[in-house]
Amino acid sequence: MTMTPRLRKFVLTAHVTFAVGWLGAVAGFLALAVAGLTSQDAQLVRAVYLAMALTARFVIVPLSFAPLLTGPVLSLGTPWGLFRHYWILVKLLITILSTIILLVHMQPISHLSRVAAEGTLSSTDLRLQIQMVVAAGAALLALLVATGLAVYKPRGMTPYGWRKQQEQQRALQRRVLQP
């Protein structure tokens, strides 16, 4: 099913907005995670982990789910398809994995926020603080790779895409040859 140009523009705008917003939010999250790990100011550290929990819950999680919806809608509503080109498939996998990893990390984020609010953040939480920096850095890298794939579109068609293209070509030839 092909979308109308107007609908396509709308979904594309939404998709780019969500994806870029997610990237920006993760970059902000990384800055906070680094500040929380390195700062000596107890009040700042407390504020940082509270802000990280809020950002993750109300910005990053919704922004991670939105492209999972708009991306497939955009692909399936255009001749690109969802499973026809490797770059679309890889981008989808990156988005799914990033969302899963984010959801797995929501519990540690909440834990850090809770102990920070109670003022009981101790050296035993250091591993978790480091984990936040590593996870945010890895997420940022993964999202940059996904953005690169969307812009560069490295060539390569999946066997499914190739079969579909052949079917379309055959159908086109039949239509042309018919009087």
Next chain:
Amino acid sequence: MTERKQREHREITEDTHMTDTNRDTDDTRVRLDRGSPPSTPRWVKVFGIIALGLILLVIILHLTGNSFGGPMGHGMQLP
């Protein structure tokens, strides 16, 4: 395909993904003549190997208890 349909198809592929090249269609058209599906591109293989390596690394770190959160799952056993 009518001219209108061709133009619409071109518009869609151009608009949808911000920048457009016709490399994909050209590339696959060449391979179509061979009558066999195109082989997996090198960049996909490289991506696959990196992903597999990262997954194995995470599994090994968790199994050996060297992951950041420890084997008990991010220290969530804390009250």
